Amino acid sequence: MGFSFSAFSYITALIGDAFLIFFAIFHTISFDELKTDYKNPIDSCNSLNPLVLPEYLLHILINIIFLIAGEWLSVCLNLPLIGYHIWRYKNRPQGMSGPGLYDPTNIMNSDTLSKAMKEGWIKLGVYLLSFFYYLYGMISSLIAA
């Protein structure tokens, strides 16, 4: 029984995806706290902003590994999300000097907040689904090998 590179890619993706799920959960919790008035938006943004780029990079890293392993289907499934990430970061609030997406002065705007909330939930769903997909991919590539 060999241990193919594609199996390895799925295993890394699984681990990476677990982290992504954590990130998504953390986002949703933070926004919920903001909504229910438990937290100061400055603190929230300060804790969320440093996590945005690592999340994006981790997601891209997973896909690079897929690319190397030649798992085209997995890459294609992830492309929309990569595209969305790039678009999202390009359209971040003007004049932010640090990394990140969230500006404490407009995060409390209920449009922005509900959008961020929705984004968090949808991403959580996507990561969960892809978690099971990677699990399936890992098993099937192990069996195939």
Next chain:
Amino acid sequence: MPSSNSDQTLLNNNNNSNLKPLGIQKRPMYPQQTPMPMAQPMMNATQQLTQIQPNQQLNSFPGVQQNIQQQPQLQQHPKENLQHENFSQQQQLSSSMKNLTLNNSNFPLQMPSSKSDQNLLNNNNNNSNGFTLGIQKRPMYPQQTPLPIAQPMMNPTPTQFQQQLQPNQQINSFPGVQQQPLLQQQPRENLQHENFPQQQPQMSASMKNLTLNNSVVPNLPLQMPSSKSDQNLLNNNNNVKPLGMQKRPMYPQQIPMPMAQPMMNATQQPTQFQQQLQPNQQFNSFPGVQQNIQQQPRGNLQYQNFPQQPQQQPNVVHQGFNQIWGRETIDLMQNRHILPQTKVTPPPIKLNHQFHEATNCSSDIFRCTLTKIPESNSLLQKSRLPLGILIHPYRDLSNLPVISCSTIVRCRVCRTYINPFVFFVDSKKWKCNLCYRINELPEEFQYDPVSKTYGDPTRRPEIRSSTIEFIAPSEYMLRPPQPAVYLFVLDVSSLAQQSGYLDVVCQTIQEQLDNLPGDARTQVGFIAFNSAVHFYNIAENFNQPHEITVLEVDDVFLPCPDNLLVNLKECRELINDLLQQLPKRFANEHDNQSALGAALQAAFKLMSPTGGRVSVFQTCLPNYGPGALQSREDPNNRSSKDVQHLGPATDFYKRLALDCSGQQIAVDLFLLNSQYSDLSTLSGISKFSGGAIHHFPLFNINKPQQVTEFQRALTRYLTRKIGFESVMRVRCTRGLSIHTFHGNFFVRSTDLLSLPNVNPDAGFAMQITYEESLADVKTVCFQAALLYTSSKAERRIRVHTLCLPVTESLTEVMHSADQQCIIGLLAKMAVDRSLSSNISDARDVFINATVDVFSAFKIAQNLPSGASGLIAPQNLALFPLYILALLKQMAFRTGTSTRLDDRVFAMCQMKSLPLDQLIRYIYPDFYLLDPLFTEEGDKVDPPRLQLSAERLDSRSIFLLDNGVNIYIYVGSNTNPSVIKNVFGKNSVNEIPDVCYSLPNLETPSSESLQEFINTLNEEKPYNATIQIIRDTSPCRNLFVQHFVDDRNENSLSYYEFLQHLRTQVK
């Protein structure tokens, strides 16, 4: 001296700031500018002009009058009652139909059973005045059923009835079809014209018979194609109608209910239709006798009788409903001079009987864009009006009830303060009007502090007044109340020396030191900055202030731990010394660098332990140290349509402002620049710390009127009330929530604004959204509570409560809109849009909003699609006028050369001015002064005029008041005696070109003018500067530029704008 190390960082900084703007420029994600929205319309408008002419003739009725009667308040109408009415109506119907012996196969099917009648009513009820009926489910379009009822009345001949009956669509489109009692029309755009050819001959015949008191009427049939004339025809038709019903008892006596009802049901629709369509109601112009007839469930109906036509049954029902609905509409195309001569007031808020006596919050303090709240989001969307509240919470008030008590009564759950709109379940319990929870009433609330007796809780001041101030007990303090701390940060760079502002500031501060609000603990400090930061140690034991200079601006530190902020009372002498020395101190230094960022950081460090107010005076672009900026404005681009650099170049100032806000420090910015200073970036420091922004462009000490204006503004700024470490929470009734905030503050949670300082000249706005439907409530309340520390170290809470009725009718929503408030909110929303997108989008927002509102009104009123006029409810008549003024306002205008800083400042003003000042800023008050100078008779107030040069007259004197300046414009042919009396000059030509003062003469004319100017000044934070302008003077343009109703090279005139709107309104 900067070490080489700091030089390095400085370079880095510069690099950063070099790069950053580029990074922003490279993000043109936004849609390319759409071709200028105004240009196209202009073309259209001129074309339109010719097309319109014939219609205009038509519409100009002689003796048209507007119906200005207020509608009486209506009560909810029980459903049972309604059914009863329908039933009787039915009987009536069937008998009338028998008489007519109709030969219509549809007829039996359409015979309404009482059940279907009810349905029908429900159906017809859509989008209209359901509140009379209490019907809630309202499917969209009317069915055909009602036809037999209306038809016989409209057209006494059966043949014609048939003709019209056959095509179903015609039936629906017929104005008389709908029979909902007291209900308004459906949208039925098409088909009205189709009906008319059939009616025409008959109507014209009957009109002749009737000898109507209207000269236009005989011409009408010829003018058929215009929809306006359609309406006129209908009018006549209505007059005819009663002929077919002569057996009915004669009105205007009291009518027995069952008889009256069917009449109304059948005939009111067309009437109502016209009433709303056509402001120029013919009936009103009859010298008719008015009689009031009480009709029980309905409230007051007014009937009019026409003495000219005794044989005809006067169309009582028309008149009654005209009065009841009394929704005056106005055709803007016909009434170009629509500005009322007196102050524009918001529509009154009419609460139902439960709160009839409760006084609502003053409209100066708290205003909602709609004085009746739509019951659901979909209804709001139909009206196309923005929903939001504008609040001026810390306004200077003359009689404010202040209460000191140990427990402040608040709702246990939502923490609402008790207010006049709560419901007392019994004498021990009250029901919260925001979350509907029942709360206990504490014992002491039974005690009335005024009469010093126990008993009725409704006598408490909390229940009596909807604006109230509590002196808060200690649980409202996180720390002991802070002292009043004022820090002045003064720019002393070479540009500052050139402008000479420092003399004025130091002198004014010195004069006003005693008037600074505060108590014995008040502290004051000064920081000056150029390329270095200069601190002033004013310790008591010194005999003169010591200056400590920190050259290390990249990492600024406080050179000594204390005595930089000193007690005002104890160090009064030293402070006076300092203020005298300061202007001369830097006079010989030519340092053209400005390290504002470092100075602000130092101020932040200095103030952090206490919090307080930092007043920054800046004259140039900060170009050194942290927060250094580059000039971004291209002077050649000032009139371009694509305005760039409205957003900040760096978030340094914003982040600093957030830090300040966390430490309860507010930064107020006075920008006295002579060149571009990037206010869009600098304003961040005030915007997010609850500060105020003042702008005096091109300030120079050699311009006396600028100095006076600056002095007045500064004096007001120094002496006005101030609240420290404050927060404002805005609560609203369950079902609504706050969506977006506008103003200068930091939003700390969904309904909480952090305002390190609050001042009496700051206004705020909130947009409101629906979370759930309001169908089951009758009123909606908003409560704003401002918690602050007064300058006397008292913790106080100022609570404002606004209560508004809920309505389910679109027409009511439209007729309850508060145009000034809407303009205020739209201006703020457009500023946001300009920043997030671009100016052209913001301009589109204005035009689209106007078009949408008028289109929605057209649908609500069921006007035909081709109507020639631009029909608006009376309460929105000024809407296009203000919108046009906004489009030409400095903040949003394109094509006219505008300095970027001026534009950004105008935007800041839009966001933070209280509504009354904002309206004057957008649309200055323009008065004809002649009535003040009349020799004989009673003096009347000068009339307000629209801002158009056509109102100018070389024989008169005019006054224009834009809030900051008052211009008095003297025509060259003014009566010399008036000139003598008012200006003390023999002729107009003796008035100098530049004249900033009004002589104090002891003539009645001069005195009454002074008095008038004083009344104008009373409404302002500080007195306006006066400038007198001859009509031949070279500075005439100062005056003429405010004429926003007129056309200029790249914008429309008011009438052209209306034409453009008319073509856009669907």
